[in-house]
Amino acid sequence: MTSMEKVNQFRDERNWRQFHNEKDLALSISLEAAELLELFQWKTSEEARKKPERLKEELADVLIYSYMLADNLDFDIDEIITEKLAKNALKYPISKSKSSKQKYNELNQ
Amino acid sequence: MTSMEKVNQFRDERNWRQFHNEKDLALSISLEAAELLELFQWKTSEEARKKPERLKEELADVLIYSYMLADNLDFDIDEIITEKLAKNALKYPISKSKSSKQKYNELNQ
Amino acid sequence: MTSMEKVNQFRDERNWRQFHNEKDLALSISLEAAELLELFQWKTSEEARKKPERLKEELADVLIYSYMLADNLDFDIDEIITEKLAKNALKYPISKSKSSKQKYNELNQ
Amino acid sequence: MTSMEKVNQFRDERNWRQFHNEKDLALSISLEAAELLELFQWKTSEEARKKPERLKEELADVLIYSYMLADNLDFDIDEIITEKLAKNALKYPISKSKSSKQKYNELNQ
Numbered sequence: 406m407t408s409m410e411k412v413n414q415f416r417d418e419r420n421w422r423q424f425h426n427e428k429d430l431a432l433s434i435s436l437e438a439a440e441l442l443e444l445f446q447w448k449t450s451e452e453a454r455k456k457p458e459r460l461k462e463e464l465a466d467v468l469i470y471s472y473m474l475a476d477n478l479d480f481d482i483d484e485i486i487t488e489k490l491a492k493n494a495l496k497y498p499i500s501k502s503k504s505s506k507q508k509y510n511e512l513n514q
Numbered sequence: 515m516t517s518m519e520k521v522n523q524f525r526d527e528r529n530w531r532q533f534h535n536e537k538d539l540a541l542s543i544s545l546e547a548a549e550l551l552e553l554f555q556w557k558t559s560e561e562a563r564k565k566p567e568r569l570k571e572e573l574a575d576v577l578i579y580s581y582m583l584a585d586n587l588d589f590d591i592d593e594i595i596t597e598k599l600a601k602n603a604l605k606y607p608i609s610k611s612k613s614s615k616q617k618y619n620e621l622n623q
Numbered sequence: 624m625t626s627m628e629k630v631n632q633f634r635d636e637r638n639w640r641q642f643h644n645e646k647d648l649a650l651s652i653s654l655e656a657a658e659l660l661e662l663f664q665w666k667t668s669e670e671a672r673k674k675p676e677r678l679k680e681e682l683a684d685v686l687i688y689s690y691m692l693a694d695n696l697d698f699d700i701d702e703i704i705t706e707k708l709a710k711n712a713l714k715y716p717i718s719k720s721k722s723s724k725q726k727y728n729e730l731n732q
Numbered sequence: 733m734t735s736m737e738k739v740n741q742f743r744d745e746r747n748w749r750q751f752h753n754e755k756d757l758a759l760s761i762s763l764e765a766a767e768l769l770e771l772f773q774w775k776t777s778e779e780a781r782k783k784p785e786r787l788k789e790e791l792a793d794v795l796i797y798s799y800m801l802a803d804n805l806d807f808d809i810d811e812i813i814t815e816k817l818a819k820n821a822l823k824y825p826i827s828k829s830k831s832s833k834q835k836y837n838e839l840n841q
Contacts, residue, residue, distance in 0.1 A: 408591065427559040427562060432551060446654060450535040457587065475573060478566065486581075549766075638831040686809065720748075
């Protein structure tokens, strides 16, 4: 069973699809991203890495809500990632962006 | 090629792994989640659905940064989703949470 | 005593200024904004209004961290608000933006 | 004129109060906090401080939306800050939390 199918099964066993409007799903992705980010508050990356179980849980929550929103909108996860990477490749051509932190920062703004 | 392999290839062709500390990746997931949420600002879900291309792009960005953080931390995407769904199943047993918006809200708090 | 002075006193009594780098303060504002937003998850505005104490607490946390960041950066709260409203007035001239939801949405994008 | 009065005047001259439901205001605070945080993405605090004008603008946006939400809910800004600091003082007694980063981190979790 794919991860998407598992996420859908979890939702449908509870009959929760009826509550899943897209606005609250997008809001939930943002809240889970904040819970993930909280693990880094007042810490360096090295300090935060000491809690892998919490990191796994919060990152999984971001992914689960992202999959739920994708399902609501009939998006294929692999397809939208592939398409976005193609767009990013045009914005960040290898020749211009390779190995350069300065360019990297400027290009991200 | 899996989506994870495509994301890694994109990063490595630009030699960007050196800049990818986990704190800024978690921060980036949060920023992309906000850009996704912005598509729903002052709108209903129905109104926001009218821009599927923008929704695809911003949701893909959330996923791409999530995959990058997972790669940094040596997490397997499917594994952490499966594990988290198992934990959620304990928190939200089907018998208690099925079809009930009231319970659903309370359980989410 | 002004609110800013009270916030500074709270921080300085605990000798916490040394930990208050601007990046983690900005990150903290974002986390507190998410905790505030969580009070609206799966809810209408009307439903969320039923918990005024929680709304007060979370909104206050957003403000407290915002004041702390302003203090770090030597910004005067009233001055930056006045300046930003002046910039916004140029972006949203009354003649064009008055009473129109359609324009309001478009202008916000 | 107080900052709150200026914010209200800006809103009322455009007749925007009718659009200001609390859920979208809370969502907007979160989005502005993300725009502020974006100024720190892939940067140290020192690097980010080099753009004071952008920091002023984004921090002001967080404050302006926070004031708008407070006005909707009939909250007095200074009052909710004072009340929250009193609650925080109980959670973080000076004797236990002074000067200690370790305690500070633990207490924040």
